[in-house]
Structures are given as structure tokens and as C-alpha cells.
Amino acid sequence: MNNTIETLLNHKTIRKYKKDNIHDDVLSRILECGIRASTTGNMQVYSVIITKDQERRNELCKLHFGQQMVEEAPVLLTLCADFNRFNKWCKQRNAKPGYDNFLSFITAAIDALLVAQNICVAAESEGLGICYLGTTTYQADKLIKFFNLPEGVVPVTTVVAGYPDEDPEQVDRLPAEGVIHHEKYNDYSSKDIDKIYRYKEKLPLTRELIEENKVENLAQVFTEKRYIKKDNVHFSKVLLKVLKDQGFMNNEI
Amino acid sequence: MNNTIETLLNHKTIRKYKKDNIHDDVLSRILECGIRASTTGNMQVYSVIITKDQERRNELCKLHFGQQMVEEAPVLLTLCADFNRFNKWCKQRNAKPGYDNFLSFITAAIDALLVAQNICVAAESEGLGICYLGTTTYQADKLIKFFNLPEGVVPVTTVVAGYPDEDPEQVDRLPAEGVIHHEKYNDYSSKDIDKIYRYKEKLPLTRELIEENKVENLAQVFTEKRYIKKDNVHFSKVLLKVLKDQGFMNNEI
Numbered sequence: 001m002n003n004t005i006e007t008l009l010n011h012k013t014i015r016k017y018k019k020d021n022i023h024d025d026v027l028s029r030i031l032e033c034g035i036r037a038s039t040t041g042n043m044q045v046y047s048v049i050i051t052k053d054q055e056r057r058n059e060l061c062k063l064h065f066g067q068q069m070v071e072e073a074p075v076l077l078t079l080c081a082d083f084n085r086f087n088k089w090c091k092q093r094n095a096k097p098g099y100d101n102f103l104s105f106i107t108a109a110i111d112a113l114l115v116a117q118n119i120c121v122a123a124e125s126e127g128l129g130i131c132y133l134g135t136t137t138y139q140a141d142k143l144i145k146f147f148n149l150p151e152g153v154v155p156v157t158t159v160v161a162g163y164p165d166e167d168p169e170q171v172d173r174l175p176a177e178g179v180i181h182h183e184k185y186n187d188y189s190s191k192d193i194d195k196i197y198r199y200k201e202k203l204p205l206t207r208e209l210i211e212e213n214k215v216e217n218l219a220q221v222f223t224e225k226r227y228i229k230k231d232n233v234h235f236s237k238v239l240l241k242v243l244k245d246q247g248f249m250n251n252e253i
Numbered sequence: 254m255n256n257t258i259e260t261l262l263n264h265k266t267i268r269k270y271k272k273d274n275i276h277d278d279v280l281s282r283i284l285e286c287g288i289r290a291s292t293t294g295n296m297q298v299y300s301v302i303i304t305k306d307q308e309r310r311n312e313l314c315k316l317h318f319g320q321q322m323v324e325e326a327p328v329l330l331t332l333c334a335d336f337n338r339f340n341k342w343c344k345q346r347n348a349k350p351g352y353d354n355f356l357s358f359i360t361a362a363i364d365a366l367l368v369a370q371n372i373c374v375a376a377e378s379e380g381l382g383i384c385y386l387g388t389t390t391y392q393a394d395k396l397i398k399f400f401n402l403p404e405g406v407v408p409v410t411t412v413v414a415g416y417p418d419e420d421p422e423q424v425d426r427l428p429a430e431g432v433i434h435h436e437k438y439n440d441y442s443s444k445d446i447d448k449i450y451r452y453k454e455k456l457p458l459t460r461e462l463i464e465e466n467k468v469e470n471l472a473q474v475f476t477e478k479r480y481i482k483k484d485n486v487h488f489s490k491v492l493l494k495v496l497k498d499q500g501f502m503n504n505e506i
Contacts (some may be wrong), residue, residue, distance in 0.1 A: 001282075001376050002256065002379070003255065003256040003257055003378075004256055004257040004260050004375065005282060005286060005378055005379070006377055008286035008289055008371055008374065008375055009258050009285060009286060009289055011287075011289045011290070011291070013291055018487035022459075028429070029254075029258060031429060031433060032262060032429065033258060033261035033262060033484060034425065035343075035426050035427075035429060035432060036261055036263075036264045036375070037264070037370065038264070038266055038354045038383075039382075040350045041387070041475065041479055041480060042349055042387075042424055042425070042426075043475065043480075044426065044427055044432060047432055047434055047438070048430065048432060048433050048434065049434045049435075049436075049437070049438060050433065050434065050435050050436070051434070051436060053306070053436055053477075056436060056456060063492075069266075074319060078440075082432075084440070084441070085432075085441055085446070086475075088441050088443075088446050089446050089449075089450055089472055090472045090475070090476055092443055092447070092472075093470045093471070093472035093473065094470070094472075095470065095471070095472035095475070095476040095477070096476050096482070097385070097476055097482075098480070098481055098482020098485050098486070099480070099484070099485065100484075101482075101486050101489040102489040102492060102493055103259065103390065103391070103485050103486075103487075103488045103489040103492055104485055106362075106381055106409075106492065107387065107390070108391050109359075109362070110387075110390075110409070110410060111365055112361055113366040113370070113387075114366060114369070114370045115366045116370060117366070117370035118261055118364075118368070118370060118374070119376075120291070121257060121261065121371070121374055122257065122261055123368075124372075125255050125256075125257035125258055126255070126258070126390035130291075131291075132293075132367075132457055134293045134294070134360065135362075136367070137356060137359050137360070138356070141303045147437055147438045148437060149438050149441050150438070152309070153438065155384065156359075156363070159402055165285050168481075170408055172295070173288050173289065173297065174297055175296075176281070176285065176288060177301060178338070179288060179297060179299065179300055179301060179303040179335075179338075179463070180300070180301050180302075180303065181300055181301065181302070181303065182283060182303050182305075183304060183305070183306055183404050184300075184302070184400055184401060185300070185302060185333075185401055185403070185406065186343050186401050187337070188337070188338055188367050190376065193338070193341050193345050194345070194495065196338070196342075202317060205318070216346075216347065217346045217347070217348070217461055219342055219343045219345075219347075219348035220347070220348040222294065222296065222339075222343070222348070223343055223348040223349050223350055223351060224348070225351070226294055227294060227296075227349055229350075229351020229352075229354075230351070232351050232352065232354050232356050232357055233351070233354050233356075234399060234506045235344050235356045236354040236355040236356040236357075236505055237504075237505065239355060239356055239359065240278045240355055240358040242277060251486045251489065252489055252490065252493055
């Protein structure tokens with residue numbers, strides 16, 4: 001097994017960080033790895049915003065639903081789908097950009113996410129810990145205000161990075177055959193579902209979660225407590241409005 | 254510089270592949286690295302479809318706009334945003350899934366893309382080459398038919414993998430300061446734009462592209478030849494219809 005495979009297989013999300021700063025050299029190297037990620041047509045339609053300032057991290061902590069690590073970790077990277085730079089370049093060169101549409105948002109979001117993951121892998125190879133903040137897409141409207149993002153720019157994810165101050169156990173994953181399909185999509189029978197989720201459902205952590213949340217089973221922890229329909233529908237509307245306001249739905253709505 | 258950083262910094266997209274198969278052990282290891290990627294709430298709302306069958310690769314080649322490598326490389330991985338498995342699990346456990354909305358599609362797409370990039374990094378560390386197919390989002394409707402994808406499943410990207418039969422030069426990237434922002438988003442002045450794109454615009458490859466395409470400059474290669482508005486608008490509509498048809502816009506439209 002080579003070192004890269006080892007790094008990838010050993011990934012753990014870190015939620016407690018030391019106060020230690022990330023050295024500029026290390027941060028630059030990690031970001032260079034991000035910039036090397038594949039990007040659609042080499043357009044590089046993304047931006048990375050670095051937040052180190054403590055006061056701004058405190059503000060961002062509130063926007064990210066008060067997750068403590070946002071205040072504690074030394075670096076926050078907000079990854080944005082970004083056609084603004086590319087559009088400006090086109091206009092400055094007498095070329096008419098046609099990127100004010102949903103496909104272009106998805107293209108730019110894909111660019112940003114591949115960059116994000118390269119950054120995370122590079123960070124872990126340097127002994128840093130990382131955590132993704134899913135709250136980024138929920139709070140895209142507020143983050144746009146916070147960062148003063150122009151038309152063509154939408155935040156899609158945030159990476160918290162710093163030196164780990166915990167060493168949690170690696171979390172479970174579904175068995176590979178549960179998420180991998182050969183040649184065609186093999187839709188799941190109820191027996192398949194039972195089999196795929198059996199290990200996860202029997203974990204002590206699962207029992208704790210069920211008791212804590214006072215529900216019947218793990219699936220209900222998700223549907224009734226963590227990712228509930230009302231919130232999803234609300235944030236879907238917010239996010240679609242964001243796409244419209246940031247100029248990515250000019251032909252669709 | 255550690256080996257992982259080296260792998261990441263040396264990334265080159267490969268478009269010519271040897272016929273050699275990828276050994277099952279290698280492919281499994283790479284996929285396991287994908288499965289270790291961060292995923293929202295550990296829901297793992299993605300699927301990977303492996304295509305090795307030559308006839309099916311020939312068919313997929315047509316769907317991916319005839320890109321030869323799809324026929325030539327031994328393995329094609331279609332990465333899908335997938336709430337189908339999770340929804341089935343919820344329903345089987347007396348839990349009401351609330352994931353028939355746009356936010357849930359984005360959540361699942363993010364999962365799938367982080368998995369994709371882990372797979373690519375792992376593949377390159379094993380001496381394989383990779384190429385992303387942006388045509389996946391353009392042709393999502395046709396790929397859904399091809400793979401017979403149920404509600405809740407949408408393909409978001411495709412990775413071509415195999416042993417390289419070329420050793421191209423590494424392509425250029427914009428300077429880091431062109432895509433990285435400190436603390437706040439520094440919007441680009443026209444001077445900034447000139448500076449950021451100067452190196453790219455002076456490359457011999459750029460001159461070749463301009464002559465080949467009979468346009469005035471590189472920006473016009475993109476806006477008039479490669480990623481033109483008419484296509485983007487068309488594929489935006491197709492993709493939004495796909496999201497609706499696959500049950501990810503049940504509350505928005």
C-alpha cells in the first residue's frame with residue numbers, strides 16, 4: 001500500500017483543533033495541490049477564500065450554526081463556484097460569456113469540489129485534520145453577504161483545517177457492495193437494504209444515538225432530527241433563490 | 254515534499270490509454286479510498302457504477318460525444334448523486350424521508366464528487382491515468398436511460414481510468430493569487446484580469462488554439478467554440494428536467 005492510499009484510507013473527520021497556526025509554506029503547498037485538481041476545460045471556475053482572522057471566524061461560527069471548531073481551528077477555507085473572474089476576462093476580450101445558467105453553476109460547483117478534496121487530502125498528508133461544513137449550502141445567502149460575493153459566485157462548501165486535538169475512531173462506512181454497481185444499476189431489494197445497513201445499525205454508537213434522540217431507529221434520527229424535510233425544503237428554496245440572485249438562472253426561470 | 258503532495262502536484266489528465274486491464278485488487282483499493290471520502294452526515298448518498306464491458310463502453314462513447322478514450326480505457330466510473338438507497342432504507346424503517354428537493358440533490362452531488370476525486374488521487378498514486386468527462390451533466394437524461402437509474406439517482410460525473418499511453422506536458426494553471434482570496438473576496442479590476450491571464454494568453458498552445466478556431470483570442474475559443482451559450486442554456490434545461498424527473502424538485506416547481 002503506498003503512502004497516498006494510506007492517507008486516503010486513514011481519513012477521519014476532526015472536530016477538535018489545537019490553536020497552532022498552519023505555517024504559510026504548508027498552507028501554500030496544500031492550496032497548490034488544490035489548484036492542480038482537474039477542472040472543466042481548464043477554466044478554473046472556482047475561488048478559495050481563506051479566513052484566519054479570529055473575529056471573522058467568530059462571525060462565521062455563528063453562520064455555520066455555532067459549530068465550535070470554526071472558532072477554534074486556525075484556518076477556514078470557503079470554496080466557491082466562481083464564473084465572475086472568467087466572465088470579466090471574456091468581456092475584457094470582446095468575447096460574450098454564456099455562463100449565466102444552471103449548467104454553468106453545476107460546472108463551477110464541480111470544479112470547486114474537486115479542488116476542495118485535493119486540499120483535504122494534501123492537508124491530511126501534512127498531518128493536519130479537516131472537516132467539511134455542510135452548512136455552507138444552507139447559509140449560502142448569508143455567506144454571500146459576509147464575503148460580499150459578486151454575481152457569478154456561490155459558496156458550495158467550507159473546509160475547516162488545523163492540527164488535530166483529538167484522535168477519534170474512524171467512523172463506519174457501508175460495505176463497498178452497497179454503493180458500487182457493476183455494469184448496470186442494481187436497484188435494492190428490501191433484503192439488500194437490510195444487509196447493507198446491518199453493520200451500521202448494530203453499532204454501539206447507533207444505539208446511543210437512538211436513545212439520545214428518543215426515536216425508534218437510526219433512520220428516524222436522520223429523518224426526524226438531523227436532516228428533516230421542513231429544513232430541506234426551506235434551504236432548497238433559499239439556495240435556488242441564491243442561484244437566481246447570483247446570475248445562474250437567467251434563462252431558466 | 255511527501256508522496257501524496259507529489260502525486261497531487263504531478264496530476265495530468267490522460268486521454269490515451271493502453272488496453273491493459275486494471276487488476277481487481279487495484280480497482281477495489283481505489284474504490285475503498287473513494288468510500289473513505291467525507292460524506293454529509295455519513296449518509297453516503299452516492300453510487301459508483303463500473304463499466305468494463307467493451308460493448309457498453311462503445312455505447313457510452315457515443316453518449317459522451319464520441320470521446321475515443323471511453324472506448325479505449327478499460328474502466329469507466331459513473332458517479333451518481335444517489336438518495337434512492339437511503340430513501341428505501343428510511344421507508345423500510347418507518348421513517349419518512351424528506352429528500353425530494355434541490356438541497357438534497359446538491360448534498361448528494363457533493364458526496365459523489367468528493368468520492369470521485371479520492372478515486373482519482375488513489376488511481377494516480379497507483380500509476381493509473383484518469384480523465385473526467387464533463388459530458389456527464391450534459392447527457393444526464395441519456396445516461397439515466399442507459400443505466401436504468403431509478404428516482405433519486407442522477408449521474409454527476411464520469412471518471413475514465415486506465416494505464417497511460419501518452420505522457421503529455423502538464424497544462425498551465427492561473428497563478429495562485431488569481432484564485433485565492435484572503436479574508437474577503439477581492440473582486441478583480443481590469444488590471445488584475447490582464448495580469449492573471451497573461452501567462453496563459455502567451456502560451457504557444459493558446460496561439461495554436463486561436464489559429465485553429467479562427468477567432469481573435471483565447472476567451473473567444475471558449476465563448477464561441479467550446480462552451481457556447483446556446484448549448485449551455487439547452488443543457489441547463491435538460492438537467493433541471495432531469496432533477497424534476499428524478500424526484501429532486503418536488504417542492505420547488
